Amino acid sequence: MGKFTFKLPDIGEGIAEAEIVAWHIKVGDRIEEDQPIADMMTDKATVEMESPVSGVVTAVAGEAGDVVSIGAMLVEIEIEGAGNEVDEAPKPVEQAKTPVEAATTPSDVSPASRGVESEKVAEKPSEEAKIELVTAQSDKVTASPAVRARAKALGVDLGQVKASGGHVRHADLDAYLNYGSGQGYRAPGVSTARPDESVKVIGMRRRIAENMAASKRNIPHFSYVEEFDVTALEAMRADLNANRGQRPKLTMLPFLIVAICKTLPDFPMINARYDDEAGIVTRHGAVHLGMATQTDAGLMVPVIRNAQDLNVWQLASEISRLAAAARDGTAKSEELSGSTLTVTSLGPLGGIATTPVINRPEVAIIGPNKIVERPMFVGDTIEARKLMNLSISCDHRVVDGWDAASYVQALKKLVETPVLLFAD
Incomplete structure (x- = not known):
């Protein structure tokens, strides 16, 4: 187990600090990657902070109404692995190869058999080829494991979901489910109701x-x-x-x-x-x-x-x-x-x-x-x-x-x- 220190990032030009408006988590909570953790208010806007990792919250930077400087600790999270004790950003996890990629990786296929293997791929039924192609497209999308797991459970191809911030988030997936598919699709048992939230008046x-x-x-x-x-x-x-x-x-x-x-x-x-x-x-x-x-x-x-x-x-x-x-x-x-x-x-x-x-x-x-x-x-x-x-x-x-x-x-x-x- 290791400790990951999430420091308040630079959230605007000329901003030196931000006020904690509301916490969405507390010490002891288990949180997931991309889960909202706090709302921070500058003199220009209120910004929602999301966790870059999954783990257990071990410390927070104060209560609602407190001010945190840019670069100061906002949340400490106990994670599996080494953490970021040297203040390095977490490295992206290499994703598993898709069936198409695994079958065509040069290191896994001998030179003599590459031509035969290519012919076999070309001879696959069209429906099977389409399924593998969609899987490959979906895996090329940048998204957190939590988003991928949810999309898989809902049967959604992430390649069809529009990313709003460089990679697909839960909010992008929600937008696709309700509007992007053109059918207003919602999986059985999935509620769109937001949880109750208590916000301190500050x-x-x-x-x-x-x-x-x-x-x-x-x-x-x-x-x-x-x-x-x-x-x-x-x-x-x-x-x-x-x-x-x-x-x-x-x-x-x-x-x-x-x-x-x-x-x-x-x-x-x-x-x-x-x-x-x-x-x-x-x-x-x-x-x-x-x-x-x-x-x-x-x-x-x-x-x-x-x-x-x-x-x-x-x-x-x-x-x-x-x-x-x-x-x-x-x-x-x-x-x-x-x-x-x-x-x-x-x-x-x-x-x-x-x-x-x-x-x-x-x-x-x-x-x-x-x-x-x-x-x-x-x-x-x-x-x-x-x-x-x-x-x-x-x-x-x-x-x-x-x-x-x-x-x-x-x-x-x-x-x-x-x-x-x-x-x-």
Whole structure:
């Protein structure tokens, strides 16, 4: 028996360390080659680590939430054989020769008999030759013994399975069984259900959970939803995009932000932050608009500074820049804090209505929902109109229901009469 030390490999350019997000194994477990052992989170993504060998786990590099440096020990595994005490990568095991290869290996066949043996192979029945050819093709595929054994039990030719990472893995075999064969084949008794998994809440997800829990625990939320007719605004947006030149393409969001900023001076209680420990509400003059953005690491809120001073084109550029910075991890700390009001939009996934959670210590959050086309009465006629519900959640300690409803109605007037967005 020997010890194999699996060190954390280089999993990305410029990455010096990674956080253990979840273990899939524990000390004492028997694991197989290619079996998932841990999820590691860098500042850019979460990567699943797989065991390069089969054996028994004898040590792990800490608990979920701990940080491991690149090149440091992640898992120690007791294996059959010498192990890698000298830090050498395990050598590939020479695979057994196929029947075709065994019959035609020069060292096994004398020169005098090679011609006769070739004639015998050529005279084999076509079906037998096909079976041996498929076996040979399958054996030439790079795959672990565990994958080969499973494929053999399922009657799958590995030569027909597309390898995603240089060699065939269990996931590639699963994809072939469900889709690649064209028949949605699944062997009897093989379940596609994933095992239950307990994942410790750490890293960005833990911070999000703590912030959301504090918000709901401390803030008495109420939500108000109104329907907006955005037919005219969508027509204006299309005209501006058709003549934008080198400027960025406009979505609905820049127009909505302009409307929000124009309406806030009459409703200062909406653009505010509440320090409930000091008992002070600060009503802000400038609009530092938080923009809820979904990233691989979780929900982040980059901030558009002084949004009231930007036009729709400038807002579109800033929205794109901040969203990209949040998603690729380059956003600065000052770009992720200090918002006075937040907008959260799911775009085409916006649903009919939302009840967003306030970004504490702010006192309100606005959520536009998806645009749908429906028939509406316009005077005495029925017309196809583009409609969008808009939700607002408020802190009832600071904002009264009447104030929230009045603010949304003022917002509705601007959105439904979009020329007012560009009037001084």
